[in-house]
Amino acid sequence: xxxxxxxxxxxxxxxxxxxxxxxxxxxxxxxxxxxxxxxxxxxxxxxxxxxxxxxxxxxxxxxxxxxxxxxxxxxxxxxxxxxxxxxxxxxxxxxxxxxxxxxxxxxxxxxxxxxxxxxxxxxxxxxxxxxxxxxxxxxxxxxxxxxxxxxxxxxxxxxxxxx
Numbered sequence: 001x002x003x004x005x006x007x008x009x010x011x012x013x014x015x016x017x018x019x020x021x022x023x024x025x026x027x028x029x030x031x032x033x034x035x036x037x038x039x040x041x042x043x044x045x046x047x048x049x050x051x052x053x054x055x056x057x058x059x060x061x062x063x064x065x066x067x068x069x070x071x072x073x074x075x076x077x078x079x080x081x082x083x084x085x086x087x088x089x090x091x092x093x094x095x096x097x098x099x100x101x102x103x104x105x106x107x108x109x110x111x112x113x114x115x116x117x118x119x120x121x122x123x124x125x126x127x128x129x130x131x132x133x134x135x136x137x138x139x140x141x142x143x144x145x146x147x148x149x150x151x152x153x154x155x156x157x158x159x160x161x162x163x
């Protein structure tokens with residue numbers, strides 16, 4: 001995946017020009033005809049309820065460092081989004097999940113480095129011990145009536161919709 005502006009053709013090295021292609025102005029190679037179509041960033045989030053409480057993680061890094069969100073992260077190239085959801089949840093909370101069910105797919109890019117497509121799953125806990133890890137500084141279960149400061153509007157919208 002190419003991030004940021006692209007100025008030269010990755011196939012022949014020619015300086016790209018802005019040309020109309022497929023209904024949009026896109027960086028295009030006047031030499032070999034290659035056209036740049038940026039790929040969206042895809043992320044997953046996991047909603048886990050236990051004893052009428054929801055699992056949240058506190059962000060270790062910006063954006064929104066110190067605020068709370070659902071266990072979530074980017075889908076790697078070639079990775080099944082369900083596996084990405086399981087992986088991210090394990091990395092951030094120490095919990096192994098099962099019974100993943102698709103809840104929703106949202107388009108929402110709240111910051112420039114964020115995902116534009118967010119796939120949300122509901123899951124159950126199969127095993128593990130709750131402990132924060134990776135890019136989560138804390139992990140815990142919260143009552144929907146007593147949530148900590150949330151990192152993103154999408155987190156609030158998901159919790160409002162699915163709790």
